[in-house]
Amino acid sequence: MNEIINEYVRVIVIFFRETNPWVIGPIVFIFGAIFGSFINVLIYRLPLEMDIVFKPSFCPKCKKNIRWYHNIPIFSYLFLGGKCAYCKERIDISYFVIEILTALCFLLFYVLYGITWDFLVLCIFFVLSLPVLIIDFKYHIIPDELSIGGFIIGLFLGLIHTFIGFDNNVNITVSILDSILGVLVGVLIFGGIYFFSFWIFKKEGMGLGDVKFSATIGAFLGSAPSLVAFLLSFIYGSLFGIILMIYKRIKNTKKIKLLSYFKDFNVSSDYLTSIVRVYTYHTELDQLKSSYIAFGPYMVLAAWTSIFISHQITDIFLGEII
Numbered sequence: 001m002n003e004i005i006n007e008y009v010r011v012i013v014i015f016f017r018e019t020n021p022w023v024i025g026p027i028v029f030i031f032g033a034i035f036g037s038f039i040n041v042l043i044y045r046l047p048l049e050m051d052i053v054f055k056p057s058f059c060p061k062c063k064k065n066i067r068w069y070h071n072i073p074i075f076s077y078l079f080l081g082g083k084c085a086y087c088k089e090r091i092d093i094s095y096f097v098i099e100i101l102t103a104l105c106f107l108l109f110y111v112l113y114g115i116t117w118d119f120l121v122l123c124i125f126f127v128l129s130l131p132v133l134i135i136d137f138k139y140h141i142i143p144d145e146l147s148i149g150g151f152i153i154g155l156f157l158g159l160i161h162t163f164i165g166f167d168n169n170v171n172i173t174v175s176i177l178d179s180i181l182g183v184l185v186g187v188l189i190f191g192g193i194y195f196f197s198f199w200i201f202k203k204e205g206m207g208l209g210d211v212k213f214s215a216t217i218g219a220f221l222g223s224a225p226s227l228v229a230f231l232l233s234f235i236y237g238s239l240f241g242i243i244l245m246i247y248k249r250i251k252n253t254k255k256i257k258l259l260s261y262f263k264d265f266n267v268s269s270d271y272l273t274s275i276v277r278v279y280t281y282h283t284e285l286d287q288l289k290s291s292y293i294a295f296g297p298y299m300v301l302a303a304w305t306s307i308f309i310s311h312q313i314t315d316i317f318l319g320e321i322i
């Protein structure tokens, strides 16, 4: 059975490898655009808990179903001038940008790895991770469909890779064993932070969604690259945290300066104190509101950085040992 599958896959792979890249490239680009369109559906519908498969595309404003010829990725947006064909409501440019971006990234994976198992796995991880980045950034949630769903897909890909193993020419994809190890690394680090902060501070130091998504990254990347990814995600997160802190300090300095203007007027000290109180209260409220940083976007960016650089990093640190 395995041999029959291997033979079929080999024929398909050889067909793709031997066809002119100028023919395959555009096909890959079109596939990317179609998946970009699907990513838009995920980003719009998952946070609203809407059906992602059976409900046809519709305009968010006039609710009319979009006809297939108005729903061609990239092209339709340009053709319709970025407006709904019925109510002329502006279609957010992000739909168009995501379609182009996905198409270009698929093309990049093809240029780098050709039609290989690596290529397929990278495309799947892209379709899972881009919605996580955007949804977590916008809504501060990571839908289970992407985290748990992605974790299962990652393990499944590891299984296929290990037991069918038709493509030995791989750089990125991992065996089922390494995939499971990656999940363990993720759950140990992120689950550890989650439970320790609960235990010591009685607060969630990390969202449960982040813990689940760490398992997805682990399953796709394997142990060493996911460890690199997790460390990088903390670096990215703290870099952004510092930028946020500086921004707040500048904003608060403005408020304090504003207060000092009041001093020049002859207002009663009681009045001044009450104003100071109100300002302090609002500043604290601001801090409270924005102190929660969605961590998913950093995890996604770190995972992609790790995919491209982790081999060099592990070579430097472990090259001598292995």
Ligand SMILES: [Zn+2]
Pocket (backbone or CB within 6 Å): 059, 060, 061, 062, 063, 064, 084, 085, 086, 087, 088, 089
């Ligand atoms: Zn409309």
